[in-house]
Amino acid sequence: MYGRRASQLVREIDSSEAGQLAPFNSDIFDQVIRECNEHNAQFQSLIRKMVEQNLDIETTRNEDHYGAAIHHLSLLRNKRCLMAYMYNRAEVIQSFRWKIGPVLPHDIQEKLHFSEKEYFKNHSAAIKSYISEMDIDLTVDMVPPKDPYIQVRVLEDIGEVSLGDHSVSLTKNSLHFLRRTDAEQFISQGLMEEFLE
Amino acid sequence: MSSWDDDDESASASASAATTDVELLKRAWRNEKAAPEVLRFDKDLVDRVREQIQLLEETLDDFADSGVDDLVVSLYQMDLDRTLFLLRSYLRLRLQKIEKYTMHISRSQDLKDRLSEQEQKFAKSCGEIMEKHLKQSVLSKLPYGYGDEFVTKQSLSSTEDDMTLVIEILHICMNCGPENGLYSLPTISSEHPDLICLFRHSVPEPQLDTFVFCKTKSDVGAFQLDDIGEEVVDLVADDLYVLRYKSIKGLVEGGRIDLI
Known part of the structure; x- marks a missing residue:
């Protein structure tokens, strides 16, 4: 049935949890593109047939006319579904810049279409250039601050880092009492976690 | 009756406190958070707050040099952190709205004019990037x-x-x-x-007829909620209302009502 595959893509978006991303469904996506080309071929041949029959196109309402109309509409519907699929995914992908950071972990990278990877990169760059123009980092301070200092546990070896006027050696599993603003960049990269007793 | 007097006092106290820039930023932030569409960017306010942040940072540096009590330092630090959060969150909220409604904003000069110069640039590149991707x-x-x-x-x-x-x-x-x-x-x-x-x-647009919680700052009087004048509500000072954003949009823009 025409349009079924395309609606599958839209349903996939609808049923996925808000903010979550399913792997790019290239299988169905390509099938829908092929279906579009098929619709177009049919559309073209029906119109050509009508022209060859020397029919008055203004008034003729034969089966070929309605056939062409259905192919045309089906194609537009498929297109709308494809665009909605891509657009909604792109919205989730751009939210990752705020939630995860400029570098996406491998398991998310794997879910993306090549154009989506590029989109994420370009979009991050646009945020970055806004931040540097405004000269204020918007990627820290995602939650309202309670205490200027927090206790953190280091998850991966980071090494010697200079924070403010002193340097700290951040080795795996060590505990530190850091300024929240300093710790946040490491937390968002997954290198540290807040240590709650 | 004394409890009523107390209320009045605290109300007037909060009204006078609302004149500091940080309070004004808090109000702008709250409005931005509750409004479905992007509001006018208050450049002067943001500039003033940033100046104050810088002053506070310098004060903190001086404290560190002159060995002021740690407790005092951390109180100042907390104040600074909170203001910084407010500012960052305010700018972030706006960027996220721009991301979401890029195409909608690009079609209206009035909406574009609400953005700061840097935000306009951001909106433009957002549109181009999305277009290229699609x-x-x-x-x-x-x-x-x-x-x-x-x-x-x-x-x-x-x-x-x-x-x-x-x-x-x-x-x-x-x-x-x-x-x-x-x-x-x-x-x-x-x-x-x-x-x-x-x-x-098929361009995503903000839902302007959504309901918002709001608080009047002063008496507005009889206010017409719809175009035909069938629904009129008397807006009294310092009262809470739940109304459609669309109908009180003008009051929010004019600063006569606060979203909460």
Whole structure:
């Protein structure tokens, strides 16, 4: 049935949890593109047939006319579904810049279409250039601050880092009492976690 | 009766405190958070707050040099952190709205004028990036004539009008004749202005008729909520209301009512 595959893509978006991303469904996506080309071929041949029959196109309402109309509409519907699929995914992908950071972990990278990877990169760059123009980092301070200092546990070896006027050696599993603003960049990269007793 | 007096006192105290820039920023932030659409950017306020942040940072540096009590330092630090959060969150909220409604904003000069210079630049690149992405991933793969702007920005409505619409499109296709041996959709042009009206826009727009909680700052008086004057509400100072954003939009912009 025409349009079924395309609606599958839209349903996939609808049923996925808000903010979550399913792997790019290239299988169905390509099938829908092929279906579009098929619709177009049919559309073209029906119109050509009508022209060859020397029919008055203004008034003729034969089966070929309605056939062409259905192919045309089906194609537009498929297109709308494809665009909605891509657009909604792109919205989730751009939210990752705020939630995860400029570098996406491998398991998310794997879910993306090549154009989506590029989109994420370009979009991050646009945020970055806004931040540097405004000269204020918007990627820290995602939650309202309670205490200027927090206790953190280091998850991966980071090494010697200079924070403010002193340097700290951040080795795996060590505990530190850091300024929240300093710790946040490491937390968002997954290198540290807040240590709650 | 004494409890009533207390209330009055605290109300007037909070009214006078609301004149500091941080309070003003807090109000702008709250409005931005609650409003479905992007509001006017208050450049002067943001500039003033940033100056104050810088002053506070310098004060803190001086404290560190002169060995002021740690407790005092951490109180100042906390104050600074909170103001910084407010500012960052305010700017972030705006960027996220711009991301979401890029195309909608780009179509209206009034909305564009609400953005700061840097935000306008951001909005522009957001639009270009999204367009490039959609062209690259979808539009370039569609058959000739279907991948152009015409059907990008507008899409068919799914009503029974579709058949008449298609018939019209077909007529135009015929009249235009085949191009490169292929029949294609007409592209947007002044020749078919009425055709454009037949398409419904598929650009995401903010929901302006959503309900918002709001608090009046001063007496507004009888306020008309709809166009025909059937619903009128008396807005008294310092009272809470739940109203449609659309109807009180003007009051929010004029600073006569706060969203909460």
